[in-house]
Amino acid sequence: MEHPLRSLIKVENLPHEFCPGCAIGQVYHWVARAVDELGIDMSKVVLVSGIGCCARGVRFVRCDALTTLHGRAIAFATGIKLANPKLTVIVVTGDGDGSGIGGNHLIHAARRNIELTVVLLNNGVYASTGGQLAPTTPYGAYTSTTPFGNIEDPFDLCRLLEAAGAVYVARWTTYHVRPAIESIKKGIKKNGFSFIEIIGQCPTYLGRYILKLSEPVECIDWFKNKSVRKELAESMSEEELSDKIIVGEFVDKEKIGLVERYRRLTEESVRSDV
Amino acid sequence: MIKPGSYFILGNHACALGAIYAGCRFFAAYPITPQSEIAEEMARLLPKVGGVFIQMEDEISSICATIGASLAGLKAMTATSGPGFSLMQEGIGYAIATETPCVIIDVQRVGPSTGSIFGQQGDVMQARWGTHGGIYEIIALSPSSVQELFDLTIQAFNLSEEYRVPVIMLSDASVGHLRETLIVPEADKIRLVNRRVATCNPEEYKPFEAPMDKSPPMAILGSGYRVYYTGHLHTEEGHPILSLVRYHLADKVWRRLSAKIRSNIDKIVMLETKYLEDAEVIVISYGMSARAALKAVMDAREMGIKAGMLRLVTIWPFHDSLIRDLCASAKSIIVAEVNNGQILYEVKRAVDGDQKVIPLLKLVDTHTPDEILLKIKEVA
Ligand SMILES: Cc1ncc(C[n+]2csc(CCOP(=O)(O)OP(=O)(O)O)c2C)c(N)n1
Ligand code: SF4
Numbered sequence: 001m002e003h004p005l006r007s008l009i010k011v012e013n014l015p016h017e018f019c020p021g022c023a024i025g026q027v028y029h030w031v032a033r034a035v036d037e038l039g040i041d042m043s044k045v046v047l048v049s050g051i052g053c054c055a056r057g058v059r060f061v062r063c064d065a066l067t068t069l070h071g072r073a074i075a076f077a078t079g080i081k082l083a084n085p086k087l088t089v090i091v092v093t094g095d096g097d098g099s100g101i102g103g104n105h106l107i108h109a110a111r112r113n114i115e116l117t118v119v120l121l122n123n124g125v126y127a128s129t130g131g132q133l134a135p136t137t138p139y140g141a142y143t144s145t146t147p148f149g150n151i152e153d154p155f156d157l158c159r160l161l162e163a164a165g166a167v168y169v170a171r172w173t174t175y176h177v178r179p180a181i182e183s184i185k186k187g188i189k190k191n192g193f194s195f196i197e198i199i200g201q202c203p204t205y206l207g208r209y210i211l212k213l214s215e216p217v218e219c220i221d222w223f224k225n226k227s228v229r230k231e232l233a234e235s236m237s238e239e240e241l242s243d244k245i246i247v248g249e250f251v252d253k254e255k256i257g258l259v260e261r262y263r264r265l266t267e268e269s270v271r272s273d274v
Numbered sequence: 275m276i277k278p279g280s281y282f283i284l285g286n287h288a289c290a291l292g293a294i295y296a297g298c299r300f301f302a303a304y305p306i307t308p309q310s311e312i313a314e315e316m317a318r319l320l321p322k323v324g325g326v327f328i329q330m331e332d333e334i335s336s337i338c339a340t341i342g343a344s345l346a347g348l349k350a351m352t353a354t355s356g357p358g359f360s361l362m363q364e365g366i367g368y369a370i371a372t373e374t375p376c377v378i379i380d381v382q383r384v385g386p387s388t389g390s391i392f393g394q395q396g397d398v399m400q401a402r403w404g405t406h407g408g409i410y411e412i413i414a415l416s417p418s419s420v421q422e423l424f425d426l427t428i429q430a431f432n433l434s435e436e437y438r439v440p441v442i443m444l445s446d447a448s449v450g451h452l453r454e455t456l457i458v459p460e461a462d463k464i465r466l467v468n469r470r471v472a473t474c475n476p477e478e479y480k481p482f483e484a485p486m487d488k489s490p491p492m493a494i495l496g497s498g499y500r501v502y503y504t505g506h507l508h509t510e511e512g513h514p515i516l517s518l519v520r521y522h523l524a525d526k527v528w529r530r531l532s533a534k535i536r537s538n539i540d541k542i543v544m545l546e547t548k549y550l551e552d553a554e555v556i557v558i559s560y561g562m563s564a565r566a567a568l569k570a571v572m573d574a575r576e577m578g579i580k581a582g583m584l585r586l587v588t589i590w591p592f593h594d595s596l597i598r599d600l601c602a603s604a605k606s607i608i609v610a611e612v613n614n615g616q617i618l619y620e621v622k623r624a625v626d627g628d629q630k631v632i633p634l635l636k637l638v639d640t641h642t643p644d645e646i647l648l649k650i651k652e653v654a
């Protein structure tokens with residue numbers, strides 16, 4: 001029997017170059033699933049990524065796709081969406097790509113509420129360059145550029161995006177399969193900027209060096225045990241939550257998106273004579 | 275919007291108008307003097323013609339959004355000045371690699387970032403070699419007047435669409451901030467070029483397959499081709515080359531990026547010449563300085579000096595053989611430019627040591643006719 005998602009994947013581009021057990025496959029699978037379940041025509045979907053392990057996956061999904069520059073996926077996507085609002089534009093990015101070098105674009109896209117969906121795989125390191133410190137690496141963690149332990153605090157990306165103005169913000173881990181797919185679907189349907197963070201395993205760097213776990217499933221188990229639903233977390237103290245991953249939907253609101261605002265502006269500008 | 279006829283307007287505004295006439299329907303930029311009037315005019319005009327204007331958070335995102343919009347099917351442009359142009363360089367490299375048409379207006383000024391905002395011609399080499407990667411060509415144009423800011427902006431779009439390459443307009447503050455007469459022709463008198471789009475069966479489409487002297491037809495995002503774009507070394511099918519062993523598969527695509535420009539150099543390069551046939555002293559210049567050069571050359575002729583002028587309208591590609599031939603009669607060649615010597619070395623390379631090449635360099639603003647005449651008299 002053929003895999004039910006086979007038609008969504010460019011099987012001719014296989015093999016891929018991801019390590020066994022990496023979360024990247026899951027993330028792309030979920031994005032493809034979400035699009036499929038929403039009944040969106042794949043030829044009207046554009047996947048945009050930057051540079052990094054995670055960014056390399058876009059060419060395996062059977063839609064238009066771009067691997068752009070390190071950190072710049074959202075800027076490219078902004079141009080694409082504004083040029084053709086009929087397209088469903090989804091950015092798939094890593095934590096370093098999206099929040100390190102690309103942090104400025106991330107917050108500005110949320111502020112201007114452009115109708116994009118960003119799915120960010122947070123593996124806590126810069127994986128494709130060899131496991132260096134990322135803006136999401138936990139305090140104290142040993143990475144190849146923090147040989148004495150990380151002295152910086154990591155970003156809480158969901159809180160950052162909430163403050164920046166995104167209309168939909170959610171965080172899940174690779175343990176939370178169904179809620180993650182539902183969130184991606186919800187994000188795509190939003191008429192504004194949506195952000196879905198997936199905490200996922202990079203067995204090669206995060207697993208081996210930071211979590212000191214050898215098997216990908218152990219990483220997923222670790223995520224499961226460390227996760228606390230947002231609703232439950234509200235009744236817990238900051239101390240109790242210090243090493244926990246808070247998951248759930250953080251923002252789900254309605255606000256008119258940039259493309260729609262621009263459309264209205266265009267109508268008015270034709271009438272007025274500036 | 276603007277009717278055919280004669281207008282007295284600012285150079286930067288003429289540039290924006292040219293873009294609208296050329297069919298530009300997307301503009302993304304970040305404010306910087308002396309560019310800002312282009313952005314302001316685009317913000318006013320684009321919504322009226324159904325186009326999109328966006329002020330981005332920086333120049334990096336401006337070029338990236340411009341490329342994205344072009345891939346999604348619109349003629350797209352950004353505008354900046356030297357410091358912003360530096361920030362755009364990585365994006366320009368991506369546009370070259372993915373053969374994405376786009377126009378970049380660089381209203382040059384004295385650098386670096388916090389420097390003065392007087393005009394200069396300091397980004398000539400940055401335009402040519404600013405981005406990363408060794409094998410590529412770009413096209414760069416140099417306007418001398420408000421009229422040319424209009425005409426050459428249209429030409430920039432045409433060349434960009436034809437060759438699927440970023441085209442850079444090397445304007446500067448002295449022409450961008452100049453006010454003079456612009457003649458706007460009837461729209462149907464303006465020749466416009468649009469990119470060739472893919473029409474074949476999507477299964478047979480190879481996004482980067484073309485004869486060496488051409489750019490391939492383009493699959494617009496969302497048009498059903500399910501194309502993949504990458505800045506990586508890629509094959510004709512667009513597959514990234516991730517191992518050195520397979521490098522040869524990308525070789526042709528990468529060589530074509532230069533060849534598609536080089537083999538059409540006669541069609542691309544525009545030069546303006548005056549009194550070159552018997553000239554013993556030739557002034558080579560571009561931009562505003564070229565106007566001063568023309569006056570100086572005419573004055574010199576009145577004094578009986580056999581002087582001539584060669585103005586580079588197209589700066590890149592540099593047409594070595596043509597320039598060598600045009601300068602054949604000269605004993606000395608004066609290169610007048612507003613920088614520390616950039617085209618100077620190109621001219622030296624082109625004439626290959628046969629003639630004396632004399633620099634006449636200013637560091638800001640533009641040359642006066644007298645400054646050039648003095649030099650002509652000195653070397654004649
Ligand atoms: C301008 C630029 N700087 C640095 C790099 C090198 N680089 C490539 S991928 C990467 C890190 C990617 O990390 P992340 O986004 O977390 O993705 P992951 O590999 O973990 O999936 C870096 C620093 C680059 N390609 N371009
Ligand atoms: S290095 Fe890590 S993120 Fe990259 S493919 Fe391997 S497991 Fe995945």
